[in-house]
Amino acid sequence: MSHPLRAAAFTSDAERTTWHDETLWFVRQKRDKAVYGIPEFQQLRQLASDIKEHTLSRLDEYLEQFEQNARANGVQVHWAADAEEHNRIVLDLIRKAGATSLVKSKSMLTEECHLNPYLVNNGIAVVDTDLGERIVQLREEAPSHLVLPAIHLKKEDVGETFHQHLGTPKGEKDPQALTEAARLHLREKFLIGEVAITGVNFAVAETGAVVVCTNEGNADLGVNLARVHIACMGLEKLIPRTADLGVFTRLLARSATGQPVTTYTSHFARPAAGREMHIVIVDNGRTRQLGRPDFRASLKCIRCGACMNTCPVYRRSGGHSYDFTVPGPIGAILSPNIDMRQHSSLPFASTLCGSCTDVCPVKIDIHAQLYKWRQIIAQEGELPAAKKLGMKLLSSVLARPGIYRLGGKIAREGLRFLPHGLTHAQALNPWAKARELPEAPKQSFRDWYAQQAVKQ
Amino acid sequence: MKVGLFIPCYIDQFYPQVGIATYQLLEKLGVKADFPRQQTCCGQPMANTGCEQDAKPVYRHFVDTFRGYDYVVAPSGSCVYHVRKHYDVVEQTAQVQHVRQATYDLFDFITSVLGVTELPGRFPHQVGLHLSCHGQRGLHQANESEMTPVREGQLSRLLRTVDGLTLTELNRNDECCGFGGTFCITEEAVSARMGQDRVQDHVLNGTEVLTGGDMSCLMHLEGIVRRRQLPMRVMHAAEIFNAALQQPSKPVSTFVPGAVAAL
Amino acid sequence: MSSRESILAAVRRNRPEPAPLPPVADFGGAATVEQFTHWLHFIGGQVIRLAAGQPLTDAVRQLYPEAVRVASDLIPATVPVDQHTPTAVLEAVDVAVLRGELGVAENGAVWVPEANMLHRALPMISQHLALVLDHRSIVATMHQAYAAVQHTGNYGVFIAGPSKTADIEQSLVIGAHGARSLVVLLR
Structure with missing residues (x-):
């Protein structure tokens, strides 16, 4: 199923669409307010972009430096070429620890690798501890947003889920009460203290530390109570220096939610005495993206979700309409690298308005990349046949003024004289489902202009 | 100064009044524009659909048509943005480079080239300005709300100088209308919803006349206004200025013919 | 070839043109108690200025009259905590009273290195958290904070306000998994 079909299903609930749009627009406004408050914000974006660009240009060296420093800190570093290898490494580590359960804080990488189902199939109990992630996990759904995983749900939905799984009273929908129920439920899981998995926001080459940013404190609580910490990261998370964190921590939360900084910005470099820490560095298509000059800038992404909050299409089609781990504009430029055929409709799920590019804290030219993916998808023959043929035909008309003039006249005259029921037949003309066609005038501009010339 | 008028295909056929207003407005500002008959389209519909290769003959035709002009002026920021930004895929001959640099959105031309900062005239209505993304975020004709809270731009500045005209304060100053070229067909549901939301913002805030610098966005919004039978007129900003600006009593353009070469 | 080797080889093969590493400028900014207080309030925390000579123990008792189990290395503790x-x-600790190393005026964050935590989990597992901070150790921005910290050590956290979430309908709820409240005691 393509994006338009899933999006149409989403918008068919007009009230919920309004709510989804307004809720995310509110987040965008909070972001704006935070950004306006920092006079050097645009300079910070440039710095962040430059630091990432530099890092990508020497990524092999920084990866090696990072690994060396992490090892010196007593951390075990593992490398995974793809999702399958990543999952296998994680399972091995869990088994070696003799564990049967784990707590996991937010990690888009493990979502990308489909780690949860893999572990569950191998008899490991996985508990997502970020509230939003726990909600969607209980509902057996995918997150619909990078930062707000359950933003597609209303509090009534969450209340029902918690009633079923956590035993909250039926009809309880107060966010405060529901959050308290989750706190109590998840504390029990934290206290088991076997294995904790976290994602990684930044990996600092010069110290070997990984930085994890959360608001709930679930990453720290999980890691600091567990015997084994496994941090899973895509290889693009590297930054050279601790000083670079100053730039990125100033940008991340402001761009994401409008907060001045996340509640917890945690730096993990060495396991506590008697405990273990592992870092799994994952490629899974990233080196391929690095080799595509037009698209490698997408590797600068710090997963703030600002492009989703601002995207007028995302806000009205929901995260699940993208059917990819990372939804929204950034997902639409990452997904074709993973599977172009499956995700061929995503780069077209945009008006190319450019707002995503303008909010991106690391200045990824998202809308320009959407345009470029469209070209590649067309070249690779992944366009729907009607679209392809239509464009060839259009081109042949537009390069021939004579035929063009005739065609335009036919279209206009057709609109003038054909019955409204035919020109606006919704089965034939999607435009007319919600819109009138222009009222066709008697005379085109060129006809008017020709008359003027005659008069003079 | 030789100014070529580029009237995009759908304006030519469906909104001739916009082409006429553009022509007459320029005339009132002292510019006699020429309309080369062999013109067709900028090629954007194909390119945005991924068929840039198919669009190349159209690009070459556009350049051939307009290579002899000092300026190419169009009442559509989107087409201008396309020529400037995306004509990089054909060989960059001197002619191609010239046409890319010389192609201007109407209001950018009026403001930046003609040096006009106010347009006297009367238009006693509440006007809602729809900022088109390609004009605003692409050609930077207006401040982007992503960057700054200051709502300022070429077109809003010009509109404020018209006597009796008040500008609508919108809840969302610069959200996309959802037209998006072929997007409006392939993603019909989201496109329509985006347009409805834009129109609703104008309804809530009292817009009588909905305007903008890009007729493609306005065609989409007008389709919704008419379907919903809303008491709102949709006019291209060229139409407003042309209606407001009867014969100017004094020259409003600081443009000096003959200074073109220096520009 | 191991995955490590094949990944590094692929990175080298696809390496972009060299791009310089920019120096990070210090953008200045106000390193004031007022800014720090403003932002900590904004994110749901509280700042209390200790009067000159006011014993910390009294301030903590006033703030948490109900607290039975207090963990701290700054005041007499009722629960001894080490690593x-x-x-x-x-899990049973009501309040942890710990030392903050430095505060950040632009966002209300406080740097808490492992050495100040007694146990790594304490700042998060405690129901409430109080951080004692010298008002002279407030810096303007995160740039200055990282410059002052220099090395983030084995484990260290910038803590900015109480634990919070907005995952249900974007409604802000204080007290997700970590501390339900955060007070910075400035002296």
Whole structure:
């Protein structure tokens, strides 16, 4: 199923669409307010972009430096070429620890690798501890947003889920009460203290530390109570220096939610005495993206979700309409690298308005990349046949003024004289489902202009 | 100064009044524009659909048509943005480079080239300005709300100088209308919803006349206004200025013919 | 070839043109108690200025009159905590009173290195958290904060306000998994 079909299903609930749009627009406004408050914000974006660009240009060296420093800190570093290898490494580590359960804080990488189902199939109990992630996990759904995983749900939905799984009273929908129920439920899981998995926001080459940013404190609580910490990261998370964190921590939360900084910005470099820490560095298509000059800038992404909050299409089609781990504009430029055929409709799920590019804290030219993916998808023959043929035909008309003039006249005259029921037949003309066609005038501009010339 | 008028295909056929207003407005500002008959389209519909290769003959035709002009002026920021930004895929001959640099959105031309900062005239209505993304975020004709809270731009500045005209304060100053070229067909549901939301913002805030610098966005919004039978007129900003600006009593353009070469 | 080797080889093969590493400028900014207080309030925390000579113990007792189990190395504690303290004991702590190293005026964050935590989990597992901070150790921005910290050590956290979430309908709820409240005691 393509994006338009899933999006149409989403918008068919007009009230919920309004709510989804307004809720995310509110987040965008909070972001704006935070950004306006920092006079050097645009300079910070440039710095962040430059630091990432530099890092990508020497990524092999920084990866090696990072690994060396992490090892010196007593951390075990593992490398995974793809999702399958990543999952296998994680399972091995869990088994070696003799564990049967784990707590996991937010990690888009493990979502990308489909780690949860893999572990569950191998008899490991996985508990997502970020509230939003726990909600969607209980509902057996995918997150619909990078930062707000359950933003597609209303509090009534969450209340029902918690009633079923956590035993909250039926009809309880107060966010405060529901959050308290989750706190109590998840504390029990934290206290088991076997294995904790976290994602990684930044990996600092010069110290070997990984930085994890959360608001709930679930990453720290999980890691600091567990015997084994496994941090899973895509290889693009590297930054050279601790000083670079100053730039990125100033940008991340402001761009994401409008907060001045996340509640917890945690730096993990060495396991506590008697405990273990592992870092799994994952490629899974990233080196391929690095080799595509037009698209490698997408590797600068710090997963703030600002492009989703601002995207007028995302806000009205929901995260699940993208059917990819990372939804929204950034997902639409990452997904074709993973599977172009499956995700061929995503780069077209945009008006190319450019707002995503303008909010991106690391200045990824998202809308320009959407345009470029469209070209590649067309070249690779992944366009729907009607679209392809239509464009060839259009081109042949537009390069021939004579035929063009005739065609335009036919279209206009057709609109003038054909019955409204035919020109606006919704089965034939999607435009007319919600819109009138222009009222066709008697005379085109060129006809008017020709008359003027005659008069003079 | 030789100014070529580029009237995009759908304006030519469906909104001739916009082409006429553009022509007459320029005339009132002292510019006699020429309309080369062999013109067709900028090629954007194909390119945005991924068929840039198919669009190349159209690009070459556009350049051939307009290579002899000092300026190419169009009442559509989107087409201008396309020529400037995306004509990089054909060989960059001197002619191609010239046409890319010389192609201007109407209001950018009026403001930046003609040096006009106010347009006297009367238009006693509440006007809602729809900022088109390609004009605003692409050609930077207006401040982007992503960057700054200051709502300022070429077109809003010009509109404020018209006597009796008040500008609508919108809840969302610069959200996309959802037209998006072929997007409006392939993603019909989201496109329509985006347009409805834009129109609703104008309804809530009292817009009588909905305007903008890009007729493609306005065609989409007008389709919704008419379907919903809303008491709102949709006019291209060229139409407003042309209606407001009867014969100017004094020259409003600081443009000096003959200074073109220096520009 | 191991995955490590094949990944590094692929990175080298696809390496972009060299791009310089920019120096990070210090953008200045106000390193004031007022800014720090403003932002900590904004994110749901509280700042209390200790009067000259006011004993910390009194201030903590006033703030948490109900607290029975207090963990701290700054005031007499009712629950002794070190890095070997079992989870069950940690879990029962009502309030932890710990030393913050430096505060950040632009966002209300406080740097808490491992050495100040007694146990790594304590700042998060405790129901409430109080951080004692010298008002002279407030810096303007995160740039200055990282410059002052220099090395983030084995483990260290910038803590900015109480634990919070907005995952249900974007409604802000204070007290997700970590501390339900955060007070910075400035002296």
